[in-house]
Amino acid sequence: MFQIVRKQEMARGTIIRFDISAPKIAKKVKAGQFVIIRVNETGERIPLTVADKDEFAGIISIIFQVVGKTTALMRSLKEGDLLRDVVGPLGRPAEVEKVGTVIMIGGGTGVAILHHVAKAFKQAGNYVIGIMGSKDKELLILENEMTQICDELVITTDDGSYGERGFVTQPLQKYLEERDDVKLVYAIGPIIMMKNVCKLTEKYKIQTMVSLNPVMIDGTGMCGGCRVKVNDETRFCCVDGPDFDGHKVDFEELMNRNSLYLKEEKDSLLFSIR
């Protein structure tokens, strides 16, 4: 059993942050790695990337968007409540080294994971440029944290209610035009965003890493449900990823595979409401 020591609601309650007491995981987890959570005995296993950790307090943080039954159930939990299972750290950590200038792009809840990776890149001595996007001002998360980490930060909103109006690709293009010292781009967010970012950086031949979030059950390489096509080879996101070279990922396939259970998700949610 793992206790939720702190709960924070963000973005009109659609995005939740949990600080969970998990000392062993906190000691080991690195940026980019994830945990799998099972809320209760009948619960499903859902993968969530670790958004932050406090090794000394033995705490890991996860930030999730309420999308289906399990996340709705998690929102209803209070501080002090227990989670049945938390497994981790899983996946390979992000490869963090000093490369010079990196652009970190986060969309929506993706910023939660991104800021952990960005922090690691900053600590490694890189010049970090942050670009974060969301639908509107209220859905924007972790702005303060990102401001502290990044040397430069650009914010975009789809409706222009905050920062620049438009998508993250616009400031990205501007940077790529203006600067020739960008060595690496990290993009974490909705699949469509990562796909568009990769399309753009490919033109400029800049290495781009993405963090993928396919359907997953065990998270240890056993089920093969999280298979993605990378460089035309079948790779398992849980043990080979979750970070991959974005220029080699088959995003179309990932999108199709991730939409397989939409109906069941709805059924499950309806069942739980009934």
Added chain:
Amino acid sequence: MLEHDVKYLKFKTYLNTYCPHCHNSFNVEKKDVRQIEFKAVFNQNEVDLKLSPYLDVFDVDLSVPIEKGEVLDDLLCPTCKKSLIVKEMACGECGSPVGEVIISAMSKLIPFFVCMKYGCEWHGLTKADERRIKLKIPRQDMPEQDQTLRVHNFQEVPYGYTTELALLEAGRCLQCKNPQCVLGCPVNVPIPQFIALIAEEKIDEAAKKIKETNLFPAICGRVCPQENQCESTCIMGHKDKPVAIGRLERFVADYERKMDLVRVPIIKENTGQKIAIIGSGPGGLTVAADMRQLGYSVTVFEALHETGGVLTYGIPEFRLPKSIVQFEINFLKEMGVRIETNHVIGNIHTIDELLLEFDAAFIGVGAGLPTFMGIEGESLGHVFSANEYLTRMNLMKAYRFPEYDTPMPKGFNVAVIGGGNVAMDCARTAKRTGATEVTIVYRRSRQELPARGEEVHHAQEEGIKFKLLTNPIRYIGTDSKTVKAMECIKMELGEPDASGRRRPVPIEGSNYIMDVDLVIVAVGNGPNPVIFQSTPDLKRNKRGYIEANPETMETSKEFVYAGGDIVTGSATVIEAMGAGRIAARAMHAKLSALREKKNKPKKETTKR
């Protein structure tokens, strides 16, 4: 009568007897008189002979006086007048001729013998006769759930032997002096001995006998491929069908559990040394039990939230009830084995970190990485690896969706690729979740099907179709990118390959399209990379599995042992247990030597 059979019948059991020729009953019942009536010939006179119909009651009534010890010349059926004497047989006590009657007992007909010597109370058999008769007892089937009923539930299919059936089956064992069955067993269970104990109705002792070498008989009795192991070498199998060793093993274990006779064994004095076990599957559990019994403190690390490994996530409820697996694991806990779930070794602790705290480690993580065939359309929706399908169903209980949160992959027209036990499990699971048609697609012929005979039989009974000598070459998807059909090619068998099985070769131009809406790929597994990512100095063989010394199961890292599928590639539960046993033995030898070494200088210091 067969010596063993007598024992199943209670003293004074009323015997219903019949003529072996005309099948008329010998029994006569008038008011309070119950007798068996024969015609006998003595000194060329026909005599009326009436016997008590109760077993072990030797009351005889003759129409002419005969002295005790005299031998009748013949025994006839009063109806058909044919002789009942069996020429090739003789009384085991006095060598006199014997007459044969058929008795009906235990819902079957059993030959019963009467000695012709008046006063002789023998009705057993000589060893040679016993052998002849034993061949006449057919192999006993296990009662099981009706096939039309069971495809709608997940309850276990066979109910297991009743005591009556088990005693009958145990009676078939010839008690060979050089038992071949024991050699066929990877952990050398003393098979004739435990069967003899069943025959003596000492079933709890039989359970103890098995547990001398196999700690999990309830599991092995259900999932071992007995027809390739112990039962394949049974002498009975040469003339008839082999003794149903697996079913008896299962019966004994179930009896022990149901009667609450399971006791925690004596644990040896604490050695002060600690063992880490990675993976709570059959291999790991065996090492845990063995080492704990020897006095080591044992911790088992399991990556999933539930213990049991393949026994839990892989084998379905209807073949191995999870309550049995959990019973065995609780038993280990009672022995003092610590179990840590949700621990992915390699990530949360590396092997090297474990060795700082533990004196030795055993890696039994299985071959959990699913293999795909690399053909077009394999990443379409509703194409699953067997692992994912079974994990959803067994571990996550998706068949009870939406009560359980994990969605169930549902198909009406299901194809399962592969012919092993896993393929059968998938097919039968799909059938139980409402598929109208389930087809096993296997590239070789029936003869090469690697699944247990019983599983193939059950699958067929449940209406699973078999498309043999067929291989998929492409999956075709709908607009929403889920599978709707697959293109297959027919195969023929060519020259034998490295495994000794004939290599399947595609027949050109034999392609055809088959409609499917769910595909389960059950073509085997590869080694899981997690452990290797953090332990690069663990030596691997050509196929990528851990290299271990077959005599000790020790790996290239000292004090690190490995066994089961992560060493051999996909194999059986019992082979993993066998490897676990070897590892435990070697580990114990090495750690004991180390203890002695450490203790010696201590003694010297006390002297000073």
